[in-house]
Amino acid sequence: MSPSRSRNQTELDDEDYGPSRTQQRRDALAVLTLAGQLVELPPSRLAKLDLPDDVVREIDNTRRVTAHVARKRQLAFLAKVMRRYDEADFANVRAELGENRDKQRQETAAMHRLEALRERLIGDDGDAALSTLLDQHPGIDRQHLRSLIRQARVEKLAPNKPPKAYREIFKLLKDLPRPDDSSEASLPDGDATSPDA
Numbered sequence: 001m002s003p004s005r006s007r008n009q010t011e012l013d014d015e016d017y018g019p020s021r022t023q024q025r026r027d028a029l030a031v032l033t034l035a036g037q038l039v040e041l042p043p044s045r046l047a048k049l050d051l052p053d054d055v056v057r058e059i060d061n062t063r064r065v066t067a068h069v070a071r072k073r074q075l076a077f078l079a080k081v082m083r084r085y086d087e088a089d090f091a092n093v094r095a096e097l098g099e100n101r102d103k104q105r106q107e108t109a110a111m112h113r114l115e116a117l118r119e120r121l122i123g124d125d126g127d128a129a130l131s132t133l134l135d136q137h138p139g140i141d142r143q144h145l146r147s148l149i150r151q152a153r154v155e156k157l158a159p160n161k162p163p164k165a166y167r168e169i170f171k172l173l174k175d176l177p178r179p180d181d182s183s184e185a186s187l188p189d190g191d192a193t194s195p196d197a
Helices: 005-015 023-038 041-046 054-064 067-082 085-123 124-137 143-156 164-174
Strands: none
Touching: 023 054, 023 067, 023 085, 041 124, 054 067, 085 124, 085 164, 124 143, 143 164
């Protein structure tokens, strides 16, 4: 048998030994990350997840530990308990947490878009933003919105005055119906990423 052939055979034999140490380490870190996410969940959300009883018990134990090093050690133990189970046992939990993170990101992005729109309405070029907004939402009380914009501009110039109109504009924008969930659905031209607020 030639040396190259025996080397190839050795490589094939190595594949039969299961996952590499690097992969095992990655898997262990993924479980540790999931354990940390579960510990941070509010109890009401945790109760809705389908988790094994011993995992739930260890999550409770981890929450009770306040000292940093001890908590880290307890979190590692929780991950060890979780590794006794198949990856498939936590597939639904991962999906649930992933969906919630996506939803939170979408909600945060929507808030930022509304804040940027409010800044454009109050800013120097507010007329263009207002005109586009009124075109997209003809049902808005135009007079009320214009009045709020004027008040918000005054509030901006008087820092000691509470930003009541400023907040009301945000609430009004937040309550507007959106035609769909696309990111720029309810925004005038010049999306939220435009710096000119």
